[in-house]
Amino acid sequence: MCVYIYTHCGFITSLEFSTSSIFLLLVLLWIAMDHAADAQRTDLMTITRFVLNEQSKYSESRGDFTILLSHIVLGCKFVCSAVNKAGLAKLIGLAGETNVQGEEQKKLDVLSNEVFIKALVSSGRTCILVSEEDEEPTYVEPSRRGRYSVVFDPLDGSSNIDCGVSIGTIFGIYQLNDSHEPNLEDVLQPGKNMVAAGYCLYGSSCTLVLSTGTGVNGFTLDPSLGEFILTHPDLKIPKKGKIYSVNEGNAKNWDGPTAKYVEKCKFPTDGSSPKSLRYVGSMVADVHRTLLYGGIFLYPGDKKSPNGKLRVLYEVFPMAFLIEEAGGQAFTGKIRALDLVPKKIHERSPIFLGSYDDVEEIKALYAAAENGGRNE
Structure with missing residues (x-):
């Protein structure tokens, strides 16, 4: 193959290249462009970076809340992965039990509940957990106890699991007074006392919407990076809808x-x-x-x-x-x-x-x- 190239003096020169050489040049050019694009992507606002930025606004912050959120995010990633391969892994269908609501539990319900219980307990920042799937609260053992309470529905909309309709996880967080043993009254509080709330939607994309009491922000999971990226900053609901x-x-x-x-x-x-x-x-x-x-x-x-x-x-x-x-x-x-x-x-x-x-x-x-x- 003959390729004509302009030289710096304005003259045209021709070079002979084989087809394989041209292909190699194109591949190298594509790789260079792809690396350039990746370099631009390193300045993304991830959910971890976002929460750390918020933490830096409070000089008294000890980082406990940031650690707790990171464990919730990890749980959401795990459940998202399980939802995406549920059919292949035979995770759809009934688990053969019913939950406290009298509803038949799906296999993914059971798995999701276990995932979030373990993620929250292992954070070392929680003391009492309330799940839709469990009849009684989960009290964290003293050696792993923190000052937050988390209430959550590990897999909302589970009746839609088998037909592929969007489902999700919902959670709310209370900060408790750590001067006493946790008890049921610590979670039977009005919702206005929550310090944070959010949900993760497992649909055509995996979207996590979060508020820590200073507005609402939405993050979308980039599967290639394994990170939630800020895609919906400062969400505001329209004053009137159709x-x-x-x-x-x-x-x-x-x-x-x-x-x-x-x-x-x-x-x-x-x-x-x-x-x-x-x-x-x-x-x-x-x-x-x-x-x-x-x-x-x-x-x-x-x-x-x-x-x-x-x-x-x-x-x-x-x-x-x-x-x-x-x-x-x-x-x-x-x-x-x-x-x-x-x-x-x-x-x-x-x-x-x-x-x-x-x-x-x-x-x-x-x-x-x-x-x-x-x-x-």
Whole structure:
């Protein structure tokens, strides 16, 4: 093959190259370009770097919280890997047991719970753990005890495991007074006392959304690096959205305000366009979409389940914490969600959360029903 090259003097010279030589030159050029791209990628904001930057803002920080988060991140990576190969590894299907909620446990549920229990205990920074899968709290032995309590749902949306729909992990963190032995009262606190909350979504990409009380940030796992990279800095939920998310299969059991609100979403009387219905059935997936696009997520209490279905400590509180930090609202039908004081670790509550204006509408309907002395 003949290649013509301009010399520095402006003359054209020709060189003879074999096809294999040309191929080698192209490979070397590609490698050089790839190394240049990799060099640019070294300045990425990883979740570890992000948390360390946040830690540096507090001179009194001992690094305990940073270590705890790193163990949570490790657990999320492990579960993400297990989810991705669940079918091949025969991790889908039932494990043959039921959890404290009376729900049949999936194999991945059991694995995910064990992963997070071990990751949190081995951090040496926790003293009491509450999991959806365990009937009683896990108390960490004194030699490995720290000053944080973690409440978590290791695998939310597990009924969707076998069909490949997005599932996730939800967690909330409390900082406790380490002057006494940990007890149940340490976790039966209102959600507003949490110091951090987050979720990890296992979908088309693995996304971890985190708030430490100073806004919300989203990180996406780069499989080639094995690192979560900051991809959604300072997330803010739109003030009003065009989507509502609810299980309409329960419509015949709804109370008046919920039924009226959904009717208004579908048949607005102010000339606006109807809202679109989007419902996955995995809280992590539905709340993640609501956070990014705006709108409202509803899981009300009804005639069949007066107290709602979602658990306060490890589903309602963390999600309400994140939504409020992003500029939205979370409401139970009676009060602000984060003001609830749970009496049991697996207590349930109705929940309405999402864009500020959309939640204001449902709050107004409940206020009107209360003032009228009845559910309209």
